[in-house]
Amino acid sequence: MLKRVGCRVGMLALMCLAAVHASAADYKVGFVDAGKVLEETPQAEDARARLEKEFAPRDRGLVETQKGIRDVEDKLVRDAAVMSDSERTRLERELRASKRDLKRQQDEFRDDLNLRRNEELQKLQRQVFEAIQALAKQEKYDLILGDGVIFANSRVDITPKVIDYLKRTFKASSRK
Numbered sequence: 001m002l003k004r005v006g007c008r009v010g011m012l013a014l015m016c017l018a019a020v021h022a023s024a025a026d027y028k029v030g031f032v033d034a035g036k037v038l039e040e041t042p043q044a045e046d047a048r049a050r051l052e053k054e055f056a057p058r059d060r061g062l063v064e065t066q067k068g069i070r071d072v073e074d075k076l077v078r079d080a081a082v083m084s085d086s087e088r089t090r091l092e093r094e095l096r097a098s099k100r101d102l103k104r105q106q107d108e109f110r111d112d113l114n115l116r117r118n119e120e121l122q123k124l125q126r127q128v129f130e131a132i133q134a135l136a137k138q139e140k141y142d143l144i145l146g147d148g149v150i151f152a153n154s155r156v157d158i159t160p161k162v163i164d165y166l167k168r169t170f171k172a173s174s175r176k
Contacts, residue, residue, distance in 0.1 A: 027142040031152035033159045037128050038121075040163050042170040047120040055113055062109060065102050069095065131165045 038044050072095050080088055136144050
């Protein structure tokens with residue numbers, strides 16, 4: 001809802017600018033494809049790599065637990081006829097408990113991953129926002145539009161400039 005309101009305000013501002021002055025040369029307008037920026041910057045790749053490194057061990061552990069449960073299920077199916085009733089009942093209880101525990105671990109994993117992903121996304125969005133503002137000030141833009149734009153001519157699309165700016169700042173920060 002806020003995006004739509006922001007888009008409408010941005011479009012209204014653009015129309016007001018056009019109405020006040022008929023000449024487009026008086027104003028410098030730019031457009032940024034935030035989705036493309038979030039996909040193509042080294043900061044985004046770095047965030048993905050950090051998340052992978054952080055969550056890969058837990059993911060492998062969950063996969064191993066699933067494999068163990070399948071092995072017990074296979075054993076139960078395969079050997080049920082030769083097992084005593086008490087042994088089969090014990091194995092079935094252990095299997096149910098293991099499945100509940102696995103489900104709980106998977107839910108926690110998913111929640112933790114989503115929380116961290118959102119933290120990284122917020123950090124990245126803040127960096128992109130700061131980069132757009134810095135570039136707009138450097139190059140004296142009057143208006144930068146983002147999401148909600150139906151069409152933007154390549155003359156006003158500054159997405160590549162924002163990506164280049166973020167790449168330069170990433171290289172500079174990684175040298176420190």
